[in-house]
Amino acid sequence: MSIDIRPLTERDLPEADRIFRLAFGTFMGLPDPMTFAAGADLTATRWRAPACNATVGAFDGDVLVGSNYVTRWGSFGFFGPLTVRPDYWSKGIGQLLLAPTMEIFARWGVKQSALYTFPHSPKHLALYQKFDFWPQRLTALMTKRVADAPAAAPAFEGSRADLLAQARDVSGAMFPGLDVSGEVDALLDQKLGEVVTVRDGASLGAFAVCHVGPGSEAGPKTVYVKFAAARDGASFAKLLAACEALAARRGMGVVLAGVNTVCSSAYQTMLAQGYRTQYTGVAMQRGNGAGYLAAEAFVLGDWR
Numbered sequence: 001m002s003i004d005i006r007p008l009t010e011r012d013l014p015e016a017d018r019i020f021r022l023a024f025g026t027f028m029g030l031p032d033p034m035t036f037a038a039g040a041d042l043t044a045t046r047w048r049a050p051a052c053n054a055t056v057g058a059f060d061g062d063v064l065v066g067s068n069y070v071t072r073w074g075s076f077g078f079f080g081p082l083t084v085r086p087d088y089w090s091k092g093i094g095q096l097l098l099a100p101t102m103e104i105f106a107r108w109g110v111k112q113s114a115l116y117t118f119p120h121s122p123k124h125l126a127l128y129q130k131f132d133f134w135p136q137r138l139t140a141l142m143t144k145r146v147a148d149a150p151a152a153a154p155a156f157e158g159s160r161a162d163l164l165a166q167a168r169d170v171s172g173a174m175f176p177g178l179d180v181s182g183e184v185d186a187l188l189d190q191k192l193g194e195v196v197t198v199r200d201g202a203s204l205g206a207f208a209v210c211h212v213g214p215g216s217e218a219g220p221k222t223v224y225v226k227f228a229a230a231r232d233g234a235s236f237a238k239l240l241a242a243c244e245a246l247a248a249r250r251g252m253g254v255v256l257a258g259v260n261t262v263c264s265s266a267y268q269t270m271l272a273q274g275y276r277t278q279y280t281g282v283a284m285q286r287g288n289g290a291g292y293l294a295a296e297a298f299v300l301g302d303w304r
């Protein structure tokens with residue numbers, strides 16, 4: 001078996017997406033594996049945003065057998081979804097995809113890199129440990145049903161450039177150089193959702209990059225908070241309510257957001273506001289670094 005590693009092209013995207021669903025659906029034991037993440041797009045949406053994403057494909061001849069997506073948020077990077085076609089599992093292809101992934105992080109010069117995975121899987125933990133990623137605290141994927149319509153936060157007043165600059169201030173205060181501008185551009189350019197903002201006096205107090213509904217990373221009837229950051233607990237609580245208002249306004253029944261449990265104040269605020277954990281993952285960070293996760297960091301995002 002000779003495996004060629006190269007970036008994905010547009011014509012690889014349907015098969016990459018098929019393998020993504022088949023691999024996760026098979027690993028999770030779904031009766032029909034292809035129903036995994038039905039209606040959500042976690043792969044092509046990233047390929048279409050090359051300013052903050054890179055792709056790595058594994059090919060057996062001309063046949064795609066696995067892929068990985070690598071995301072850059074300024075000085076911070078993460079990878080996934082990493083998937084290999086089930087009939088090629090445990091033949092070293094995951095590792096063949098991860099070696100160039102590490103080269104991408106090096107080329108980007110990220111200060112910290114990370115991933116989200118299954119805490120119960122010895123294989124997953126061992127695979128990532130080979131590349132110096134170490135298991136840390138649990139990441140809770142939490143949801144809240146949106147029954148009534150909470151008061152909406154006023155829309156951001158200003159240009160996209162203003163929004164990006166102010167958002168960069170909020171995220172950069174958590175970790176030098178943490179910058180999700182590419183993620184915001186991808187969201188707005190591809191019309192995948194909306195950025196929810198909360199003011200704090202004259203400046204931005206909090207923002208959330210929210211995917212909305214089918215075709216985005218959220219999937220049907222869902223607002224998915226891919227990343228959010230707040231300057232303090234008060235702004236964070238308002239931000240959650242504003243995300244719920246977005247869900248109500250857009251006719252979505254559920255807000256889904258991932259929080260790492262090391263961010264205990266954010267996690268406890270979510271519990272207090274009625275969020276319940278639907279799925280538990282674990283954060284792994286390179287060199288066992290802390291990155292931007294801290295007890296008082298009001299930050300959301302699961303790195304899936």
Ligand SMILES: CC(C)(COP(=O)(O)OP(=O)(O)OC[C@H]1O[C@@H](n2cnc3c(N)ncnc32)[C@H](O)[C@@H]1OP(=O)(O)O)[C@@H](O)C(=O)NCCC(=O)NCCS
Nearest residue numbers: 023027082083084089090091092093094095117122123126
């Ligand atoms: C996870 C996944 C990408 C791994 O790809 P893969 O090609 O099967 O992985 P590899 O063969 O390169 O590496 C697996 C390694 O784990 C090791 N491993 C497996 N079980 C282990 C255990 N219990 N303890 C220690 N090491 C273990 C294997 O021995 C192998 O290392 P080796 O080559 O040195 O022997 C693939 O199985 C997959 O697509 N799974 C479903 C989707 C998924 O879970 N994606 C990742 C989400 S974070």
